[in-house]
Every structure is written in structure tokens, then in C-alpha cells.
Amino acid sequence: MSEKAFILSFDHGTTGIKACLFEQSGVLKNYHLEKFSQYYPYEGWVEHDPQELWELALSTAKKLLKKEKINWSDIALIATTNQRETTILWDKNTGKAVYPAIVWQCRRTAEYCQTLKNAGKESWVQERSGLILDPYFSASKIRWILDHVPECQNLLEKGSLLFGTVDTWILWNLSGGALHITDPSNASRSSLYNIHTQNWDQDLLDLFQVPKEILPELRPSSSILGESFPAHTGGFAIPLAGLAGDQQAALYGQRCWEPGKAKSTYGTGTFVMMNLGQKSVCSKKGLLTTLACNSSGDPAFALEGSVFIAGAAVDWLEEIGIVERPEDLDTMAMALKSNEGVYFVPALVGLGAPHWNSKARGMIWGLSQGVGKAHIARAVLEAMAYQTREVLGLMEKESSIQVEELRVDGGVTRSQFLLQFLADILATPVRKANDVHLTAKGAAYLGGLATGFWASPEEILTLPDESSIIEPNMPQEKRESLYQEWLEIEKKVLV
Secondary structure: OOOOOEEEEEEEOOOEEEEEEEOOOOOEEEEEEEEOOOEOOOOOOOEEOHHHHHHHHHHHHHHHHHHHOOOHHHEEEEEEEEOOOOEEEEEOOOOOEOOOEEOOOOOOOHHHHHHHHHOOOHHHHHHHHOOOOOOOOHHHHHHHHHHHOOHHHHHHHHOOEEEEOHHHHHHHHHOOOOOOEEOHHHHOOOOOEEOOOOEEOHHHHHHHOOOHHHOOEEOOOOOEEEEOOHHHOOOOOOEEEEEEEHHHHHHHHOOOOOOOOEEEEEOOOEEEEEEEEOOOOOOOOOOEEEEEEOOOOOEEEEEEEEEOOOHHHHHHHHHOOOOOOOOHHHHHHHOOOOOOOOEEEOOEOEEOOOOOEOOOOOEEEOOOOOOOHHHHHHHHHHHHHHHHHHHHHHHHHHHOOOOOOEEEEOHHHHOHHHHHHHHHHHOOOEEEEOOOOHHHHHHHHHHHHHHOOOOOHHHHHOOOOOEEEEOOOOOHHHHHHHHHHHHHHHHHOOO
């Protein structure tokens, strides 16, 4: 590899698109982030503009290269990671989406999912897909678009309708329409993919009435997928390699390659994931079984707890004027000696794992005349730790594996208050990566392995992995008192 060679890694998140440049040393050279529009047409509905997602991805990359005075010819490969479950259908002849992207947070299909639950289909779906029946996943979103967009039937008859999550949509555009693909980590979030046979499942397709011909081709997470359309990348056809859903990419970026290794990412939501290796666990407690990657990038089972609101609550605090900037949260939280009985249950779009209650709504508990903005700011940060403990505790119980340390990443981990409170509530050391861009790095690792940018997983282990460890120091009695009180308050939104 040339010393000038870099990996360009895209992280297509829920609120923004980030382009990252990684050197062969594994060090992040720089990144550029652009936010995109969020649409809330009705209560509980969340949408994105697919065209904006694609155009912003390309402009973000161009701005990063310009900032670093790097040419497209210096890029060894382009890796991709993405918000999962978000659903896009488009006409392959025109390249136009038939409807806005229905975001993973969207709850519009709750009634449809409940109908399937009432028909006794949930355990049947979970046995095959590893997922519960919930609006979170792609299948019910596909069904909604097929039912509500008349154009779809005509496109189906012509054989020109395509489905994809954000990874599929971006790679289709980036390749000039040559690639219609996804990988196991994204496919396993659709409710249409059998995690045991590792293929699309015809019985699941029949249940959701989704035609197989619209689904993308399956490719390994660590593989050369194709190449970019030269007109998009400065006249060069650049290898497209390395693809994983954002949480699986973060697990890989954290080097949680062995059974029992666990990470928690604090971005828009909180996503706790534990590597299970080749052991599949069918959760009875509201967790998900999904596919991640082993050290070589091949499929490995993982348990996941998806909490819908984390950084999104910080954004909400800004919108309503509680904080002016996210950086203010720590100052406000640390100004108080305790939470003084104020708790926050972040059910702003319902509750995800382990409750999966789409009708639950958020609550601030313990308000009095003495409560100010600092109490609410602190309660928001504390809630992230309480929910992490709830999910991780179930994960340990169902896997029969004790987590020795929790690796954490994501933008909200800039909060020192959160990190210490998390270690205290878990009574477990928390290892924070100094590089918060672990999602993009995980995709870069997978792409680098596929292309020979790095020779082996063992070489990746020699790359810098700077991190800091936060040890718990809260007395056991206080830890349990706080957590049990929060659990009692959480129950109030589940009624």
C-alpha cells in the first residue's frame, strides 16, 4: 500500500452523515459531519429524504478530502456503515424513491405488528429472525409502503421496484446502480432473514407479503463489494469494501471479537451488544438475537438491547431550552450533589428493549419548586445508565456470561458524568475508547481486511487502541437504592 493511501469510511447515522479518513496505522486523520433533515409528519412517525441522504454523503466526502488536500486517487477503498432498519423503496430505472425513508424510530406500523402478535406469530418470527414483532424492523415498514403507495404495484409488475436499508441505497447510488446488496448484519434486522440458515426466509416473506425479487443480494461484511462509479469519485473507480450495520460495526471497531465481549454505543439511542460467537440465544426477556462479526469478519451471533433514546434526549433538551449546548450537561449535572429524587424515563418514541412498548411516553418524576434545569439535565444522563444496566443484566442472565468490562463509544460518551455514573450503577469497569468514531473504524477494519490494506486481524490488534478505564466507586447500598427507585418509576409509563 502507498503511504498516501487512506480508507474513506462512511457512517450514515440517524441525524447526520459522517465521512472519516483512516490511515494505515488505524489512526483517524480527520472527519467531516453534516446533519440532515428530520421529518415528523404525524405523532410517532419519523422520515428522512432518501435523495438528501445520498447527495449529502457525497458532498460530505468531498468536503473532507478538500479539507485535508487529499485526492480521490489517494483513497484505497470506501467502507460503509449505517443506521439500520430504515426502509427505502425505489424505482431502479429512474433512481427515485417512491416514498420518504421510514426511519427505524418510526412507530406507524405498531397496529399491524400487534395484529401479527395477536395471531400468535411472534415466537415463530423470533425463532427464525432473532427479532420480536415490532415496528422497529424493516419488514412492516416495507409492507406499509407497498400498501400505501399505488405506484409500487406498477413497478412490481415491471420488475423495477427495489428495497434497501440505507447501506443498500447509498451503495446502489455510489456504484451508479450496479450494486443492489446488503450484508448479514443489516439483513438480520429486517425480520425477513433467517439468522440460522443465513439467507432470506421464504416463510417470513410470505408472512409479511414481501416479494423476494425486491430484496438486495447478500454479501459478506468483510468483502470487496464492487467499485464506485467514477463520475462520483473524481474519475476513479474505487473499491467498495467493508459493510456493517452501525452497532455491529461498533462492536467490531471495539475489537469485541470473542464471546462475552460487550460494548454499548451512545448515539441517537443506546445500543448494548454482546458477542456470543457461534452460540445462538433466543431471548425470553425482550432482547434481540442478531448477526455481528468474528475476528475475520464472518458472521457471529450477538445479543442486543436497543434503547431508542439517548443522544436524542440531549437534542430534545436543546430544543426546549434546558441546555444551550450538549457540553453544558456535565457542568449542570456535576453542580448537584445528588439527583434529589428527580428521574427521567426517556420514552419519547415508546420504549425499546426490554419492554417494547410503543405506547409508552416519557416522564420526568420528582418535580417540585426546588427543581431546576440542572436536575433535568442530570436525570437525562442518569437514565442512560439505568437503561444500560437493565439491558446488560438481562444479557448476562440469558447468556450465562458475566461481563468483566463494558466498552463504550459514541458521541454522548464525551460526558464524564455519564461514564462515572455508568460504572457506578453497573458496578463494572467501563472502558471508553479515546476515538469516538468506532462505528466508522469498524467498517474500515472490515474493508481493510477484505482488500489487504491490513493483512490479518492480528495486524489490526497491533494498531493503536487508546482508551481510558473508569472504575466504579459508589457504595453498593446507594447503587441499589437509585436503581430500584428508577425501575419503580419506569413501571409508571408502562401502565
